Amino acid sequence: MNLFPFLKETEQNLLITPKLHKEYDFDFSNGQLTGKVLEGKEALKVWIYKTLLTKRYKHIIYSWDYGQDLEEIIGQGYEKGLIRSEVERRIKDCLLIHPHIKECNSFNITLQQDKLNVDFIVNTIYGEVDINVPNI
Secondary structure (H helix, E strand, O other), rough: OOOOOOOOOOOOOOOOOOOOOOOEEEEEOOOOOEEEEEEEHHHHHHHHHHHHHOOOOOOOOOOOOOOOOOOOOOOOOOOHHHHHHHHHHHHHHHHHHOOEEEEEEEEEEEEEEEEEEEEEEEOOOOOEEEEEEEEO
């Protein structure tokens, strides 16, 4: 029974399908848009790379949830184990805000002086995406 008789009852088990993710293709080697629109898995891959290459809090155009904040832990003399766990936590923190990303796992983190190379797998609603980000 509905408390408000003028409102019709709705189904409780409504399946909400997320909107197909779209993103402009970006050539990361020269820093230019290609003009092509990507959809689904490939679009999400571009979003992931752009998010990981954008410093959090630096650009006013982005919300404070967008981007990564890894620069403050790299090259600071922390133990490698601490750096690895903190890098993994911060990457998950910046990527899991996207509704199409389920989880990030299988991290392989390599430290070279003040540079960081990260390989990991992102599980999305479109399937798995392998990510390799050199020289963060």
